[in-house]
Amino acid sequence: MCGIVGIFDMRAGSEIDRKLLDSMNQTQTHRGPDEGQLHTEPGLGLGHRRLSIMDISSGQQPLFNEDGSVVVVFNGEIYNYRKLAEELTALGHQFRTHCDTEVIVHAWEEWGERCVQRFSGMFAFAVWDRNQQILFMARDRLGIKPFYYSLLDNGLFLFSSELKALLAHPQFDRSLDPLAIEEYFAYGYIPEPRTIFSQARKLEPGYSLLLQRGQMAIQSHIYWDVPFSASTPPMSEQEAEEELVLRLRGAVDSHLMSEVPLGAFLSGGVDSSAVVAMMAGLVKEPVNTCSIAFADSAFDESRYAQQVANRYQTRHFVEQVEQDDFDLIDRLAALYDEPFADSSAIPTYRVCELARKHVTVVLSGDGGDENFAGYRRYRWHMMEEQLRSRLPIGVRKPLFGLLGAVYPKADWAPRFLRAKSTFEALARDSVEGYFHSVSILGDKLRAQLFAPGFRRNLQGYRAVEVLRNHAVRSPTREPLSxxxxxxxxxYLVGDILTKVDRASMAHSLEVRVPLLDHELVEWVSGLPASLKLRHQEGKYILKKSLEPYLPHEVLYRNKMGFAVPLASWFRGPLRERVHKALLGKTLADTGIFNMAFIQTMLDQHQSGRRDYSAPIWTLLMFESFLRNIFSQASPASTARERKVA
Structure with missing residues (x-):
């Protein structure tokens, strides 16, 4: 696991500032504390920070082909590299190392842009081909590894693993993107390909970029998508269960390659427990497992993790996160480089901190909810879809729109009594209804939160367009799929994978996600929706297939999530801090917000009339981000960038 950075002159072969390149590279030292190297030549500079996992003695980067005409910087793991190396050797390529990085160089020479389709793993890389004057970049299929880029006004193309490396370039414009702000306050993160900065983008998962010296166009190309189509003949439920276990075991097995200590996260949920169960059957030594416990039993899953640890006799490590563990707020802003409002980043940071004390690589269960329909919101969406299918939008919109308007808001009530949100969702089409269910601040709240001038600046843009754009390209119309x-x-790439990448890399820890093995994802996507969600039971086929491997209580208990008690924090120990942050100059001076409405939210939350904990946390993280960015910028640029409306 590593950090990569680069500067490419798209117009000509100008001299690259090696000192500046080194400064950009050093901002990512946490991603690779073991080594850091640079390569410069006319019009090109590449940097790399290394966390040694494979071929520790000879896997240094940037890495070249035999004659030095092709060079690569790479972040990630290519799990099928040995097979590819054999194939490429048979085709006449000569290898000098035993690491997966060198496979990328020779695969580019042999297959060009199509090389990325041959790789199985998690990756973000850049290949420079001097003979063709081409810079080729790619990101893995699911977006496990990050890739940021920017084209400066002077024709320099920058790329990096984290935004902080781009921010280190003095000519990078830190002006905020108003559309990204709209998206952030809807989702709690900024979805690909946008970033918080107008001048930077994220390369989307399953996409590549090819730049030709002398041409100024930047065009991304898709090379993979989730098919959601059956790739095998129909099978019985029992056959599907047996096939799933075989594929799950194979995916975990492929992720075990390492020359350093390896373990697994074990939350006590189905997904991480499944990974540990498969690992225990594949390795000779006891599996190293790491869990976080919470003092508040409403948030604590540690006893379920202990059941799995006992069953497989793992070497189990547990640390308790205290209820007042909120000192990470400003640290998180520095980690993520842009606003990020998933509060589970706090326990995620802590479990990575714990794991790094014992291992260098861990396997996680991330991706299980998306693959197997594990989120509770899927159940509610499918119930809403049944009603939508029975009534045309012309009837639903006025009927349920009126009911949603008059029904009282009841944040304190169980979900089935919170009919206001359901009525509002039913008044919308499927995509907008789902957007309504996943939004941290719905359309009405955002309209109240944003100042009139900022709303005008959006020119009618709404964050639901992110989902609409993906829905248009979706290979499936089946409602659950x-x-x-x-x-x-x-959500998977913008929130879950981003959260884990930054939290783990802050501790120089590599996290692998076998449930996102692309061949497993392809196969699972082709299973009938009825095998994923049945009778309100999410992950149906996964749970059935794991019954011989995991306790019934672990498989079929209610999902808890990795939450923290925000509502009580904001009414208790964080009350003064929140008021000072949200009502202070940092937010007010941006011109983005209706400060009177922020005051109203704080007052209503404090009184217990409403639960505004999620919007308050979203604002708190935005304020912390702004302070972090402003503290790095020059006074002149700070004055310019503080205003976006």
């Missing part, structure tokens, strides 16, 4: 596809394209 469609929202799974939307989550894979947005």
């Amino acid at each position: 469609l929202v799974q596809y939307l989550d894979i394209k947005t």
Whole structure:
């Protein structure tokens, strides 16, 4: 696991500032504390920070082909590299190392842009071909590894693993993108390909970029998508269960290659427990497992993790996160480089901190909810879809729109009594209804939160367009599969994988996600929706297939999630801090917000009339991001960038 950075002159072969390149590279030292190297030549500079996992003695980067005409910087793991190396050797290529990085160089020489279709793994890389004057870049199929890029006004193309490396370039414009702000306050993160900065983008999962010296166009090309079509003949439920276990075991097995200590996260949920169960059957030594416990039993899953650890006799490590563990707020802003409002980033940071004390590589269960329909919101969406299918939008919109308007808001009530949100969702079409269910701040709240001038600046743009754009490209119209596809394209990569990448890399820890093995994802996507969600039971086929491997209580208990007690924090120990942050100059001076409405939210939350904990946390993280960015910028640029409206 590593960090990569680069500067490419798209117009000519100008001299690259090696000192500046080194400064950009050093901002990512946490991603690779073991080594850091640079390569410069006319019009090109490449940097790499290395966390040694494979071929520790000879896997240094940037890495070249035999004659030095092709060079690569790479972040990730290519799990099928040995097979590819054998194939490429048979075709006449000569290998000097035993690491997966060198496979990328020779695969480019042999197959060009199509090389990326041969790789199985998690990756973000850039290949420079001097003879063709081509810079080729790609990101893995599911977006496990990050890739940021920017084209400066002077024709320099920058790329990096984290935004902080781009921010280190003095000519990078830190002006904020108003559309990204709209998206952030809807989703709690900024979906691909946008970033918080107008001048930077994320390369989308399953996409590549090819730049030709002398041409100024930047065009991304898709090389993979989740098919959501059956790739095998129909099979019985029992056959599907048996096939799933075989494929799951194979995916975990492929992720075990390592020359350093390896373990697994074990939350006590189905997905991480499944990974540990498969690992225990594949390795000779006891599996190293790491869990976080919470003092508040409403958030604590540690006893379920202990059941799995006992069953497989793992070497189990547990640490308790205290209820007042909120000192990470400003640290998180520095980690993520742009606003990020998933509060589970706090326990995720802590479990990575714990794991790094014992291992260098861990396997996680991320991706199970998206693959197998595990989120509760899928159940509610499918119930809403049944009603939508019975009534045309012309009837639903006025009927349920009126009911949603008059029904009282009841944040304190159980979900089935919170009919206001359901009525509002039923008044919308499928995509907009799902957007309504996943939004941290719905359309009405965002309209109240944003100042009139900022709303005008949006020119009618709404964050639902992110989902609509993906829905248009979706290979499936089946209702459950469609929202799974939307989550894979947005929430999985923009929230879950981003959260884990930054939290783990902050501790120089590599996290692997076998449930996102692309061949497993392809196969699972082709299973009938009825095998994923049945009678309100999410992950149906996964749970059935794991019954011989995991306790019934672990498989069929209610999902808890990796949450923290925000509502009580904001009414208790964080009350003064929140008021000072949200009502202070940092937010007010942007011109983005209606400060009177922020005051109203704080007052209503404090009184217990409403639960505004999620919007308050979203604002708190935005304020922390702004302070972090402003503290790095020059006074002149700070004054210019503070205003976006």
